[in-house]
Amino acid sequence: MMSIELFVGSLTTPDDARAMAERILAAFTTGDSAPEGVLAKARELTHVLVHRPAAWVTGGPAGQPRYLVRITMPAAWHDPGFAGYVVPAVTAAIAGVGPDSGRLEREPHCVVQIVGVREHGLGLFGRPVSSTEVVRVMTQDFRDSGPAREAPEGYAFDPVCGMTVEIASARWTLEHDGVRHVFCAPGCRKVFAEDLGLSA
Numbered sequence: 001m002m003s004i005e006l007f008v009g010s011l012t013t014p015d016d017a018r019a020m021a022e023r024i025l026a027a028f029t030t031g032d033s034a035p036e037g038v039l040a041k042a043r044e045l046t047h048v049l050v051h052r053p054a055a056w057v058t059g060g061p062a063g064q065p066r067y068l069v070r071i072t073m074p075a076a077w078h079d080p081g082f083a084g085y086v087v088p089a090v091t092a093a094i095a096g097v098g099p100d101s102g103r104l105e106r107e108p109h110c111v112v113q114i115v116g117v118r119e120h121g122l123g124l125f126g127r128p129v130s131s132t133e134v135v136r137v138m139t140q141d142f143r144d145s146g147p148a149r150e151a152p153e154g155y156a157f158d159p160v161c162g163m164t165v166e167i168a169s170a171r172w173t174l175e176h177d178g179v180r181h182v183f184c185a186p187g188c189r190k191v192f193a194e195d196l197g198l199s200a
Helices: 014-029 036-045 080-095 131-144 186-195
Strands: 002-008 046-051 067-074 110-117 122-124 127-129 155-157 164-166 172-176 179-183
Touching (some): 014 036, 014 046, 067 080, 080 110, 172 186
Antiparallel strands (some): 122 127, 172 179
């Protein structure tokens, strides 16, 4: 569950703003490493909003659009690798709409802020929810779908979300009944542990 607010300079057209929003949503919720059902639920819970402020004052050369991106998500989901993935992905999604796709990698004209919301600071179903509950909502259909498919050599599927995880580099693991399970993120590991009554 994320909200992604994109503040764009006045030179961006409404069509370009919508295209950027669609590209940002696709960047976060498209891929072949997780089942489509999980990605579809992630799309349903991710909101991309584009704002065109009445005034925008900043230094530097005038005439080129500036961008400020604020990504709000559960703080528990944030780990050092997240920003390393998110910042380039959102920058590329925005840059791909303009005529100079490399400008935002050369010039400091796209600022990305990742804001973590404290536990139970988000709400669904008319009540506050934990980050683990959000993971449950996104992955419920997958977890109810039965046995997973066969993973490629050297990889395993996260038993909670179905994402493909390289076994050798897995950062989040849990051993249960003599089997080492690997997870794509700490939230999936926590759901798995809670479902089995294990300490996370």
